[in-house]
Amino acid sequence: MRRAFVLLLAGSLLALAACGGTAGDEQGASDVPISVQDAAGGVPSGTGGQACQSDSDCPSGTGCSSSVGVCVAFPPWSTIFSVQVDPDPAGTLVGDQFADLLIDTTGALDLSLAAPVTVQGRVFHAPTGGAWTGSNGALPSSPASDADVAEGRLVAVATGRIPGTQFRSDAQVLGLDVSGTNAPRFSLRLLPNLAYQVTFIPGAGAVETLPPFSFPMQVGADLTSDVVLPPDSAYLRLQGVVRQVGDQGQPIPIAGAQVAGRVGSDAIGTSTLTDAQGVFALILPPGTGTVDITVSAGRSPLLFPTRHFLWDGGLDAIKAEYATNPFLTLDVDPVPAVRTVSVQIFGDDKGAVKAVPMAQVTAVGTAGNGDFTASTSTDASGVGTMDLLEGTYTLAVTPPSESPWAASQTTLDLLTQDSKAFLIPLSARVPVAGRVLRASTGLPVAGAVVSLMTNRQAAMSSVAQAGATEAVFEATTALDGSYSLNIDPGSYALAVTPPAHTGFPRVAYPSIDLTTAHTLGVSLPEGALIRGRIRAAADGTPLASTTIRLFFPISLTTAQNTWSLGDTSFASTLQTAAEGRTDAEGLFDLVVPVVAKDGQGVNPDGTSTNDKGLADFGLPAIDLQ
Numbered sequence: 001m002r003r004a005f006v007l008l009l010a011g012s013l014l015a016l017a018a019c020g021g022t023a024g025d026e027q028g029a030s031d032v033p034i035s036v037q038d039a040a041g042g043v044p045s046g047t048g049g050q051a052c053q054s055d056s057d058c059p060s061g062t063g064c065s066s067s068v069g070v071c072v073a074f075p076p077w078s079t080i081f082s083v084q085v086d087p088d089p090a091g092t093l094v095g096d097q098f099a100d101l102l103i104d105t106t107g108a109l110d111l112s113l114a115a116p117v118t119v120q121g122r123v124f125h126a127p128t129g130g131a132w133t134g135s136n137g138a139l140p141s142s143p144a145s146d147a148d149v150a151e152g153r154l155v156a157v158a159t160g161r162i163p164g165t166q167f168r169s170d171a172q173v174l175g176l177d178v179s180g181t182n183a184p185r186f187s188l189r190l191l192p193n194l195a196y197q198v199t200f201i202p203g204a205g206a207v208e209t210l211p212p213f214s215f216p217m218q219v220g221a222d223l224t225s226d227v228v229l230p231p232d233s234a235y236l237r238l239q240g241v242v243r244q245v246g247d248q249g250q251p252i253p254i255a256g257a258q259v260a261g262r263v264g265s266d267a268i269g270t271s272t273l274t275d276a277q278g279v280f281a282l283i284l285p286p287g288t289g290t291v292d293i294t295v296s297a298g299r300s301p302l303l304f305p306t307r308h309f310l311w312d313g314g315l316d317a318i319k320a321e322y323a324t325n326p327f328l329t330l331d332v333d334p335v336p337a338v339r340t341v342s343v344q345i346f347g348d349d350k351g352a353v354k355a356v357p358m359a360q361v362t363a364v365g366t367a368g369n370g371d372f373t374a375s376t377s378t379d380a381s382g383v384g385t386m387d388l389l390e391g392t393y394t395l396a397v398t399p400p401s402e403s404p405w406a407a408s409q410t411t412l413d414l415l416t417q418d419s420k421a422f423l424i425p426l427s428a429r430v431p432v433a434g435r436v437l438r439a440s441t442g443l444p445v446a447g448a449v450v451s452l453m454t455n456r457q458a459a460m461s462s463v464a465q466a467g468a469t470e471a472v473f474e475a476t477t478a479l480d481g482s483y484s485l486n487i488d489p490g491s492y493a494l495a496v497t498p499p500a501h502t503g504f505p506r507v508a509y510p511s512i513d514l515t516t517a518h519t520l521g522v523s524l525p526e527g528a529l530i531r532g533r534i535r536a537a538a539d540g541t542p543l544a545s546t547t548i549r550l551f552f553p554i555s556l557t558t559a560q561n562t563w564s565l566g567d568t569s570f571a572s573t574l575q576t577a578a579e580g581r582t583d584a585e586g587l588f589d590l591v592v593p594v595v596a597k598d599g600q601g602v603n604p605d606g607t608s609t610n611d612k613g614l615a616d617f618g619l620p621a622i623d624l625q
Contacts, residue, residue, distance in 0.1 A: 049073075049503045049527075063107070063529045065589050067580055070503040072529040074107040077597045081577060082162045082551040085111060085534060087543050092116075093536065094169055094189050097161040100553050107530045111548075112537035116169075117192045117219050120184035121226040123150045123173045123200060128233045134215035139228045142182070150229060151175035152203040154188050156196040156217065162551050163559035164571045167191060173200070184224065193220045199268065200227060210235060211270040211285040234286040236315055240328030241278045242295055244304055244335050253278025254332070258298030263315065264289020273298055284315065291318050295330050303389060304332045305370025336368045336390040339414055342421045345382045345397055347405040347428065355382030356426060359399040363412060367391025390414040397424060401473060404429055406488045429486035431517045436481045436496055438504070439523035439620050444481025447499040449474060450522070452485060452492045452514070453570045455563070470569060489515040493564035493574050494622070496522050503527055505593035507619050508552075508574045510564045521623035524593075531589035534582050542586025549579045550592055552617040577617075593619060 049071040050057070052064035058071035065072045080102055086095040094116045103109055124143035131137030143149050151173050158167040171188040190196060199214040213229050242259065243251040259280045260271035264287050274280045284291065291311040297304060309330055311317040322328065345356040359382070362375040367389035376384035393412040399405045405426040412422065432452070436445045452473045475483040492514050498504035505527040512520070530550065534543045552575050559565040564574055578590035595618035 063531065063589075065503060065529055065531075065591055066583075066587075067589050068500050068503050068591065070501070072503050072527050072591050075103060075105050075528040075530070076594060078102055078104045079528070079592075079595060080553045081530075081592065082553050083109070083111065084160075084162060084165065084549045084551065085113060086547040086549075087113060087534075088545040091543075092189070093543070094191060095167065096191060097165065097167075099161045103530055107528065109530050109532035111532065111534045112540075113534065113543065114192075114537045116189040117222050119188045119190060119217070119219060119223050119225055120186065121224055122177075122182070122185045123152070123154075123227045123229065124148045125150065125229045126231045128231050130228075130231055132228045132230045132234075133213075135230075139226070141226075146176050148232070149176045149185075150200070150202060151185075153201045154186055154198055154227070155201065156188060156190055156198045158191070158194045158196045162575070163554060163556045164565060164575065167194065167196075169196075173203075175203070186227075190217070190219065193218065198227075200229065210283055212268045213285065214266070214268055230286050236284040236286075236319065236322075238282045238284065238318075238322060238328055239326070240280055240282075240330055242274050242280065242330045242332065243278060244302070244332050251331070254300050254302055254304070256297075256299035256301070257332075258296045259330070260294045260296075262292045262294075263287035274300075284318075287315065289314055291315060293328075293330070295332055303338050303372075303387060304335045305366070305368045305372045305389060305391075307332050307370045332370070334368045338387050339390055339420060340385060341388050341412075341414070342383060342385045343376075343378075343395070343424055344421070345378050345384070345399075345405075345424050345426060347426045349428075354405075355380065356397075356399050356403060356405050357382055359384070359397055359403070359405075361386070362396045362398075363388055363393040364396070365391050365393030365412075367414075388412075388414060395424070397426065398471075399426065401471065404486055406430070407471070430489045430514060431484065431486055432514055432520050433482070433484035434518075434520040434522065434623070436477045436483070436498075436522045436524065439525050444477070444479070445498055445502065445504060445524055446477055446479045446481060447502075448477045448481075448483075448504075448524075449497045450477065450483045450485070451495045451497070452487055453495070453564065453568075453574075454488065454490050454492045455568050472570075487514060491515075491563065493570065494520070494522070495574060496524065498524060503591055505591050506576075506578065507593055508576075508617065509619065509622060510562050510574055510617075512622070512624065519623070519625040521625075523620045523623070525620050526594050527591040528594050529589060530578070530592055531587070533586045534588065535586055542582070542584075544582055544584045544586060546582040546586070546588075547579070548582065548588050548590070550577045550590060551575045552577050552595070554617075595619060 052058050052071045055064050058064050062071040062073045080100050083098045083101055087093040093113050096113055125148040126132045126140055127144040130140050153172055155170045160166050169189055171186045174185040177183055195218045198217045199212050201212045202210050242254045242257045246252045255274055255276045255278055257274045258271055259282055260269050261282050261284045262269040263284055266287055270283055272280050272282055291314055293309045296306040343361055345359045347354045347356055357378055357380045359378045361384045364373050372389050374386045374388055376386040378384040391414055394409055395412045396409045398407045406429045408426055436448045438445055454471055455469045473485045473487045475485050477483045492512050494509040494512055497506045504524050534546050565571045577592045580588050580590050582588045
C-alpha cells in the first residue's frame, strides 16, 4: 500500500541541520588552468577524420586507424607516454610496464615482452623448531611427514612502474604428490629482479584452515625453491566464548559473533564465527607486536559495539594468560540501550518539502566504548528506520545519482537527545552544464560521454569509514555537443570519452572545483595515431589478444599530491590516454590526444607546470565559468 508523504509527528521529532558536501581541504578551482574560449556553434561534425580502409585512403601526414576506420594524423612532435602491456592470460608470458617512452612523429611503437622467470617448488610446514621462509636459519629440504604438505594458492604482488598500478601473478599449489616423485607442486611466473610480496592462501579443503602466510621474493632467473611455512607448533590456537550481561546480570553467550585476530602490523588476519554456545576457535600466526582480537556482531541478531581486546606484550602475553586460563572470555559489555531511530530525508524546493526516496543512510559512531555502524534506505516517503545503540554518530546521507538532492552528513547524538525521529534536510545538487567541442574547428561533438568522478573524502569522512565514498555522474552530449548534470558539490575529476568512430581522443582532468554552479566546456584536442606490434622477445612471435594501455606520464609525487590519482578506484582510468588490443598479427593502433609540446603543461618528469604539483596532462585548458 502506497503511503502518502507526511512529516514525522512532532513530540518526538528533532530536526538536524545537515552539512553540505563542500570539500574543505580538496583542490580548488585555481588548481585547474582556465581559459575562456568562444563556443562556436555549428552542425555536428560527424567524424573527426576521413573514412578509410588503409593508409592509401588517407592524406599525407596521416594514417588509417583500423580500430576506428578513419584517418588520424601522426604525432606533430615527439611525445612521452608510459605503457602497460598485458598478454593473453592463457599464454606463458606476464604483463610488463614501460615508463616514460618517447614516441616520435612516426607514431611507431613496437614492443617486446621478455620471458618471465619461473619459480617452482612445493609448499609444506617446517618441523617443530625449524626455520621457515623469511626467517633466519637453514630451511628443511623436504617435509617431515605427508601431513605437513599444504595446498592452496600463491599470489605475488609488486609495485608497478606506473604510479597507482601493480604487477600481479598467481599460481595454484597442488597438495601431496601421491606418485612419490617429489615433483614441483606449483609454478609461479614473475618478472625478473622485481621485489614481490608473495602470500600463500591455504586451500578450503584443508582439515584445519591456517592463516595466510606472506613473505618477500625477488629472483633474477628460473629457480626451484620450496615455500616453507611456519611449523604447526608456531601457530597459537585459542578457544573462548563471547558474552554479554543479560537483564538479570547473568552472562549470555552470543552466537554468530565474528572474532578476528591480528598480530602486529601484519595486514593479513584470521577470523571465525562463534557457535550456538558463543564459543569460538581462533588461530593466530607467529609474529611480533600487539595482538588485537576484535569482536563484532557478524551474523548475530544481537546488537553490541565492536570491541578490541589488546595484548600489548604480543603473543607471549596472550600465551601466558591462556596458559593460566585456557579459555578466553570476551565480554562485549557495556552494551548501551538500543533505540529504534527513524530519519526522514527531505529537500527544500523553494519552500516546498520534497521527500527523498531510495537514499542510503549510514550511521558510523561510538557507543559503549566501542564502534557501531548501521545503515538503511529511505522509502517513498523519504523515511528510513534503523536500530542504533545509544551513542554519538555521524549520519551520512547519499541520495541516488538521479536525485536532485546532494549527499550530506550531520551529527546524531543519542546520549543527549531523547528523540526517536529526526528530520534531515538536503540542499539541491549543483548544476553543471556545458558543451564538448572540437578545438580545431569549434564544431560540437555529439555522443561523447562526460564523466564527473568524486570520492567525497574530505566532505564526508564518515562515509569513508562505511566504505561508500565514491560517486560518478555521467551524461552524453546531444547533437549540439551540450550536456547537463546535477552533482554533489565538491572536487571532481573529469573524463570525456568521444564515440570511437569519430577518431577523437579521450581526455581527462584530475582536479576541478565544482562546489557551486558552473558552465564547464571542453575542447577536444586533435588525435594522434600511435601504432605498432607486440612480440615475444624470445622468438619474435606476434602476441595476439594482448591489451595495451598508454598512460599520461606523471611522477609518484604528482600522483600523491593529486587527490584523484591517489587512493581512488578511478585513478588508473584518469591516467589512461588510450587502450586497445592486438589483432591476430600482434598489431594495434591507438588514438591519443595531442599534448602540449616541450613541457608546456607537463614537465619532463611528468609534473605540472601549474607549480602546484598537480597533474594536468598537458591537455587544452577547460572553459570553467
